[in-house]
Amino acid sequence: AQRVTQPEKLLSVFKGAPVELKCNYSYSGSPELFWYVQYSRQRLQLLLRHISRESIKGFTADLNKGETSFHLKKPFAQEEDSAMYYCALNGADKLIFGTGTRLQVFP
Amino acid sequence: DVKVTQSSRYLVKRTGEKVFLECVQDMDHENMFWYRQDPGLGLRLIYFSYDVKMKEKGDIPEGYSVSREKKERFSLILESASTNQTSMYLCASSLFGGLGSGANVLTFGAGSRLTVL
Numbered sequence: 001a002q003r004v005t006q007p008e009k010l011l012s013v014f015k016g017a018p019v020e021l022k023c024n025y026s027y028s029g030s031p032e033l034f035w036y037v038q039y040s041r042q043r044l045q046l047l048l049r050h051i052s053r054e055s056i057k058g059f060t061a062d063l064n065k066g067e068t069s070f071h072l073k074k075p076f077a078q079e080e081d082s083a084m085y086y087c088a089l090n091g092a093d094k095l096i097f098g099t100g101t102r103l104q105v106f107p
Numbered sequence: 108d109v110k111v112t113q114s115s116r117y118l119v120k121r122t123g124e125k126v127f128l129e130c131v132q133d134m135d136h137e138n139m140f141w142y143r144q145d146p147g148l149g150l151r152l153i154y155f156s157y158d159v160k161m162k163e164k165g166d167i168p169e170g171y172s173v174s175r176e177k178k179e180r181f182s183l184i185l186e187s188a189s190t191n192q193t194s195m196y197l198c199a200s201s202l203f204g205g206l207g208s209g210a211n212v213l214t215f216g217a218g219s220r221l222t223v224l
Contacts, residue, residue, distance in 0.1 A: 009147065034212070044150075044197065044215040086149060090211045094140070094165065099149035 006098035021072040023087030032090035111216040126185040130198030139181035
């Protein structure tokens, strides 16, 4: 079965602390994974995708096929990082989203 | 430079009413999608379309139908609205689907918050 699991509904950290938003997936083929973000009062938008191996707004995510994970990390959280984050898996004909993790960064 | 436009930002309807949610994209994308977004449940796919007049059921199509008469427009229809359809509805489009670089990178609309009383 194709599935994306985000175990944390809410993650709260203080500014400057490291952040790791967890994402695990279940997929029989070679996965393509994404992180989408929704800031308050804004549209859901692509943050990054694993095939690009890029760092966006200080965030990185590494695909670990052995652990079937695609955790999103940032070494020093900023208040403007507060948002809803969704991990997504390309299931060939559609994207499969996780349930999302709300990140709160306190000053 | 708005690329995916949802016609209604907020709607309030009564149980049993027919509801139309409209979505238009100006990027000449082949694929269009309708999701509903609920706290704790994430995004759930209702219907999607790969081409004009084509539609495919998503994970939760019950109680919904769609129409795609033109490439740029994808409408979601609630034939008889019920209170459990109160939700945020998100429209999205992508250039193409399948697997490979860039596939299924979605551009989302601002959302339509529907309340059914």
